[in-house]
Amino acid sequence: MIGLNFVYLVAGCFFAAAAVLGFVDRRWANGAFHALLALSFFAGDWIGDVGNGVLVLALVAVATSGRMRRGETVEPAAPRGPLLALALVIPVAALGGTLLFKQLPTVVDPAQATLVALAAGALLALVLCHLILKTPPLEGVRAGRRLLDEIGWAAIMPQLLASLGAIFAVAGVGTVVGGLAGAAIPAGSVFGAALAYGLGMALFTIVMGNAFAAFPVMISAIGLPLLVRGYGGDPAPVAALGMLAGFCGTLLTPMAANFNIVPAALLELKDRYGVIRAQAATAVPLLAFNILLIWWVVR
Amino acid sequence: MLVLSGVAVIALGFLLRFNPLLVIIVAALVTGLAAGLDPLAVLARFGHAFNQTRYVTAVYLVLPVIGLLERNGLQERARTLVAGLKGLTAGRLLASYLLFRQISAALGLIAIAGPAQTVRPLVAPMAEAAAERQGEGADEEARADPEQVRALAAATDNIGLFFGEDIFIAIGSILLMKGVLAGYGIVIEPFHLSVWAIPTAIAAFLIHGARLWLFDRRLVRRRAR
Numbered sequence: 001m002i003g004l005n006f007v008y009l010v011a012g013c014f015f016a017a018a019a020v021l022g023f024v025d026r027r028w029a030n031g032a033f034h035a036l037l038a039l040s041f042f043a044g045d046w047i048g049d050v051g052n053g054v055l056v057l058a059l060v061a062v063a064t065s066g067r068m069r070r071g072e073t074v075e076p077a078a079p080r081g082p083l084l085a086l087a088l089v090i091p092v093a094a095l096g097g098t099l100l101f102k103q104l105p106t107v108v109d110p111a112q113a114t115l116v117a118l119a120a121g122a123l124l125a126l127v128l129c130h131l132i133l134k135t136p137p138l139e140g141v142r143a144g145r146r147l148l149d150e151i152g153w154a155a156i157m158p159q160l161l162a163s164l165g166a167i168f169a170v171a172g173v174g175t176v177v178g179g180l181a182g183a184a185i186p187a188g189s190v191f192g193a194a195l196a197y198g199l200g201m202a203l204f205t206i207v208m209g210n211a212f213a214a215f216p217v218m219i220s221a222i223g224l225p226l227l228v229r230g231y232g233g234d235p236a237p238v239a240a241l242g243m244l245a246g247f248c249g250t251l252l253t254p255m256a257a258n259f260n261i262v263p264a265a266l267l268e269l270k271d272r273y274g275v276i277r278a279q280a281a282t283a284v285p286l287l288a289f290n291i292l293l294i295w296w297v298v299r
Numbered sequence: 300m301l302v303l304s305g306v307a308v309i310a311l312g313f314l315l316r317f318n319p320l321l322v323i324i325v326a327a328l329v330t331g332l333a334a335g336l337d338p339l340a341v342l343a344r345f346g347h348a349f350n351q352t353r354y355v356t357a358v359y360l361v362l363p364v365i366g367l368l369e370r371n372g373l374q375e376r377a378r379t380l381v382a383g384l385k386g387l388t389a390g391r392l393l394a395s396y397l398l399f400r401q402i403s404a405a406l407g408l409i410a411i412a413g414p415a416q417t418v419r420p421l422v423a424p425m426a427e428a429a430a431e432r433q434g435e436g437a438d439e440e441a442r443a444d445p446e447q448v449r450a451l452a453a454a455t456d457n458i459g460l461f462f463g464e465d466i467f468i469a470i471g472s473i474l475l476m477k478g479v480l481a482g483y484g485i486v487i488e489p490f491h492l493s494v495w496a497i498p499t500a501i502a503a504f505l506i507h508g509a510r511l512w513l514f515d516r517r518l519v520r521r522r523a524r
Contacts, residue, residue: 114489164323263457
């Protein structure tokens with residue numbers, strides 16, 4: 001059956017190709033980083049838990065060595081070909097493939113239909129781009145490698161934060177935070193729980209600079225035990241709206257440097273927090289909207 | 300209470316600007332030790348979780364296509380599309396950009412715009428020019444502050460991205476939510492999560508759009524004075 005193994009094979013091939021091109025271009029640290037990622041995607045299931053742990057340490061060692069370089073700047077060519085239509089191939093294939101694969105549960109793992117469709121769509125789009133734009137065969141991987149280098153070590157930050165969430169779960173961090181938050185929530189108050197959950201997501205995100213880190217803690221502390229299991233709320237909106245409440249926090253924090261501090265420098269603003277100031281009057285009412293919506297779907 | 304030390308490590312580490320990856324690893328170690336695990340057990344647990352959440356990083360497999368399209372002038376093409384909207388006020392221009400950014404992010408097209416790609420070369424100068432035209436004939440202090448217009452352009456870009464991208468089913472945050480919930484035995488399709496991003500996307504457009512409308516009105520009123 002086609003499932004995550006196919007997705008990991010495609011991603012692994014891309015990371016491996018990026019590693020080879022990195023070594024060819026003498027970008028050793030970038031090459032090593034992507035080679036380790038390729039190893040994880042190809043062999044992660046075979047090297048054991050400790051082996052994967054060592055792999056993570058190696059990735060972090062390369063990332064913190066300070067030797068990874070940004071992608072080189074490339075002047076794009078004058079526009080030619082149906083670029084906007086080609087750009088739509090991946091999202092359309094991801095959506096259409098998801099619906100199609102659901103009908104073929106023996107061929108494609110239904111739980112992974114979206115990711116399989118995304119990977120297949122990316123391959124299809126790559127082939128179409130090469131055929132229609134008549135680009136040299138390795139051009140796509142090379143352009144992808146450059147973008148990957150632009151992202152740098154930050155590429156694995158979401159995955160590391162998700163893994164940290166797993167350690168938090170083992171250690172019962174959510175239970176402790178939930179206990180603290182729970183003590184502050186008046187018993188039986190759905191609104192109090194929604195307020196603590198949404199506000200907690202935003203505040204936690206402001207401290208961490210990333211809603212991805214706040215989500216595993218707040219969902220296990222308040223989202224699941226109180227809003228879903230306690231008051232019978234639907235887990236899908238509780239999760240999605242909690243994440244969006246966190247995004248309101250991202251708009252308010254200098255910790256999210258790539259969104260808030262880098263653009264201020266790029267636009268040569270005298271006020272380093274100018275972008276955050278311009279965002280605050282949207283972020284605060286939007287946070288209130290999300291909290292009210294969480295309360296409305298659960299109550 | 301001791302297990303919260305990992306949260307303190309995260310907060311302090313980010314505040315003191317250590318490499319975030321290092322901070323995350325140290326926070327995991329501290330939390331695991333506080334929970335009574337030995338270091339090797341923490342390493343194994345972390346390695347296991349890392350291997351189980353690879354799909355979070357798998358989304359980068361779209362980069363070759365995005366890179367190839369950008370190399371062939373996709374950004375320029377998108378710019379021409381946006382440039383067709385000139386002759387508008389600063390507020391209307393930014394509101395149009397907000398809508399464009401939300402819709403394209405909802406289709407997963409995150410890299411076609413951004414502070415470096417669109418805001419600095421295109422949106423900020425166009426908004427500045429429009430605001431300047433709106434302030435023509437007014438006193439010096441009644442005109443829009445160009446710094447504020449540029450900051451508003453960058454803010455509009457972030458808001459459009461944040462409250463559009465979660466509608467796309469294969470974005471990192473949707474997959475993270477799916478992964479975390481699966482850890483608690485709750486299986487949810489990405490589609491059900493992304494549908495719930497739509498009300499907030501509409502609210503974001505209305506709230507930020509209203510602010511942009513008020514921005515235009517302030518310029519008009521200042522000129523009338």
